[in-house]
Amino acid sequence: MSFISRFFSGSKDENLPGLAELLEARGVAPQALNFDENFFRDFDSLKASERATVADAIASLVAQGLPMPPPWSEAQYELLPKIIPTWQGERDPYYYHPCFDKLSKMLLASGQPVPPEWFVIWDIGEDEAMDIATDHLEELSKEKPFVRLSTGIYRSDFGDGIDSSRVLLAHHWNQLFPGQNTFIAIPTVDTLLVAPQILLPKLAEAIGESVSNSMKETGQDLLAVTMYQWVDGKLMPASLQEPHPMIQPQREFRQMDTVAAYNAQTEPLAKMQIGEPCSLGLIKTQQGRTLTLTTWIEGRPAIIPDSDLLAFMSAKGRPLGLYWRQTIPRLNRIKGVHVDIWGPRRLLFSEFPNAEEMEQLECFAPSDVHAQLLDPKATRQQNRPPQSQQNHAASASASSNSPVPAHLRGLSLGVQGDTQD
Secondary structure: OOOOOOOOOOOOOOOOOOHHHHHHHOOOOHHHOOOOOOOOOOHHHOOHHHHHHHHHHHHHHHHHOOOOOOOHHHHOOOEEEEEEEHHHHHHOOOOEEEEEOOEEEEEEEOOEEOOHHHHHHHOOOHHHHHHHHHHHHHHHHOOOOOEEOOOOOEEOOOOOOOHHHHHHOHHHOOOOOOOOOEEEEEOOOOOOEEEEHHHHHHHHHHHHHHHHHHHHHHOOOOOEEEEEEEEOOEEEEOOOOOOOOOHHHHHHHHHHHHHHHHHHHHHHHHHHOOOEEOOEEEEEOOOOOEEEEEEEEOOOOEEEEOOOEEEEEOOOOOEEEEEEHHHHHHOOOOOEEEOOOOOOOEEEEOOOOOHHHHOOOOEEEOHHHHHHHHOHHHHHHOOOOOHHHHHHHHHOOOOOOOOOOHHHHOOOOOOOOOOOO
């Protein structure tokens, strides 16, 4: 966009620096930039501070290897919103704004994500641009109904690849089940599922089918497998009360989204070379409750995610037991340091607890049960432990009777450790 809205009275200060001069002062070669020579035809109308702001934005794009924006005169007609996990917004160099729990909206211009610097160059506010994008989404959504599946739930059928963005247009789906609590899911960018509370099991099955198709056929990244609920004009993670049968599936869905976020951190953490980025996995108790589990191996600093359990391993690979992570602060010598990285929190631990310190922690499963979890076949070939330990091992096993749909149960969202069947 040219700055056509700027008109200044009085004479122009001929001593103000031009764009080329400002860019060269920032180490940017103007001739190397790929934009039309008339892109900034109103640049001479800008004040000194405004010129510097524009030059800073261009220099920032160049430093990050990001492209120049298309002219606003063209881009304003091609804006659309897109829903992403908030951790992705924190990671990537593009504009994003949190809108729901662990979900954010970003802006697309002609299908490309918009960096914050583009708003400066366009001379347009972020909120104004997003409002325009939402209006465009509304136009694309008119007279395109949801499809009622044989299970009774509804699935979006917009056909433009950003069906999940319709969570921003609640009036298109919040009255599909009048008088009933409305639940939705957006497992992939091109999927929006809607169901009443009575059909939550069918919604979970549809989430599983969507995930299965995505992982096995398209390779498309998952968006969020958590089920959300429309409450008093707000969208939030479904909060179910005991003894509702879908409490555990919802818990596991939310844990899977957390695992995906932590797994996305693994590669950049490894490049930081400050310690071993420990992966996050899931373990299931005999009662069917899933817990998150991190394996901490002795021998080098460990970057630990927030998990329910810590599985300690000696430097030689000997299982030392599973302990509740929340009891780590009991150890005065073992202090975690916050790691500066996008996404969920991690702590860097330079010291490994010794045997005496482990006794101060709350144990979930002793070393022999830990060994059985890692290698059940080898354990069965040895002498059977006392009955009490057999029961403990059973309670810590990865049960195959997961209430999560079968097509979702067998999938991997990344490295989830050796404790998951």
